[in-house]
Amino acid sequence: MRNSYLREPLVHFALIGALLFGINAVFTDRDESLDEIVVSRDRIDHLAAVFERRWQRPPSEQELHDLVENFIREEVLYREAMNLGLDRDDTVIRRRLRMKMEFLARDLVDAVDPGEKTLRDFHAANAEQYRRPARMSFRQVYFDRAAHDNPESAVETARALLGEGVPEAELGDSSLLQAHYRDESSERLERVFGGGFAAKLLDLPRGQWSGPVESAYGLHLVFIEARQPRRVAGFDEVRAEVLRDWQRSEKQQVLEAQYENYRTAYRVRIDDFPGRETDGVAMQ
Template sequence: MSRQFFRDPLFHFIAIGLLLFSLDALFAGRGADRGEIVVSQKRIDHLAAVFQRGWQRPPSTAELRDLVDNYIREEVLYREALNLGLDRDDTVIRRRLQMKMEFLAGDLVDAVEPDDETLRRYFADHVDRYRQPAQFSFRQVYFGPDAGAERVRKALAQLREGLPAEGIGDSTLLQHHYRGETGERLARLFGEGFSDRLRELPAGEWRGPVESAYGAHLVKIGEHRRERTAAFAAVRQRVLRDWQRDEKQKILQAQFDTYRSNYSVRIEGEPEPAAGGVAMQ
């Protein structure tokens, strides 16, 4: 059997599935006999380690004995609660147990490190997720709503003649220079449609006026980077996270489908809302 097979994600997921089913069988076996509580040396060492992390010192003999007694008390009450069925019909407990089952499978998937070939295939199949938005770098001079068209035209002529932009226009909290701004951010800063008007302007010269939610702007485009697909190397970590998320969902669904096949489900009645809404109990 080639080494390539052992590096294949399919092999990893098969191994994860086998491990999940083994854990299920192990936990099922534990539930068969609740009459004996074994406090192993490993458990005692774990209790001592937790104490030391919290108190920055190892527990004394008396404290360690108390820790063991508390563990036994917790285990006894936990098992008796299960015997009494207190875990049933409790939404909080049910959801916590559901989350733990899903975390168990999810943590195993996170440990799988796919090779670059797998990630590149995933990247190619979902390339639209990794498109870089258009970006703008520009300078702007602001004029308030009452500036008047003639004043704006004169200012544009002065800027084209080389006069410093800092002495022209009205005062504003807006920046005079923006670098690498996306259309989404410009919409938040200047209002909808502002970036669309910037796309129409040539680079390297003062143009305008360009209307915004605040007034008019004379604009000099420094750089306009159009929308493009990101290089794989630049987004590899994001691709890895997305791949793991999607594979985790597949594992969780496969896990559920396997467990679900062990049950016969009967739904009595039609699951339709009562007339007039759901009655509150």
């Protein structure tokens, strides 16, 4: 009878609870003045607002009561977990706390208005970061090397026919490539035609058929209609982008300053440091 009693799950839970309470009593020196949990009006309003955002309606009286009780339960268990030191040596908790510390620093930057001059100076100092690729509009006639014994000769024949007024749609070989590209960036053209194709177009004269220009597919006759060289985007054009980049840069600096400031409060000792002959390395 006694053994069967000890095997009851409820008895196990009671013993575990008593053990945890005993550990807490032995290993924590608690200040009773810190045990008060205050659920302020602002906290209640926040709980109600979170509920309303999720369910698209305000909570009922009973639901609000349950929200408050759940918050109290969470706070009690959180404090007891901290008293037991359950946050220590837990990689997930350590990383979450680190993230929260870094979020605090980042929030400081988000609240700062850098001003127009600061952003313009940042734009000027990082001009290369705001370069825009060359853009161009052109027509092309494609020639498949495998379809011709002498593809270069086929290109020259087509060029002569174009000069005589033969429509370009009647020349060249069929392909999935477009016959006309409008205001395309050099970056996209490199992806479509293969590396180096867009760079070759930058050297071609405008307003006449030129080529052959080689791509990953074969040969092309190309008629450049319009072209805009690679350039630095003006500040007004990329202001929002500059602001984001400035904030990112400032956040990184704030995080480093925050860490260095906290770091000075610690003396770090690294035992068995790789590459050192000493048993330990003290770092200040």
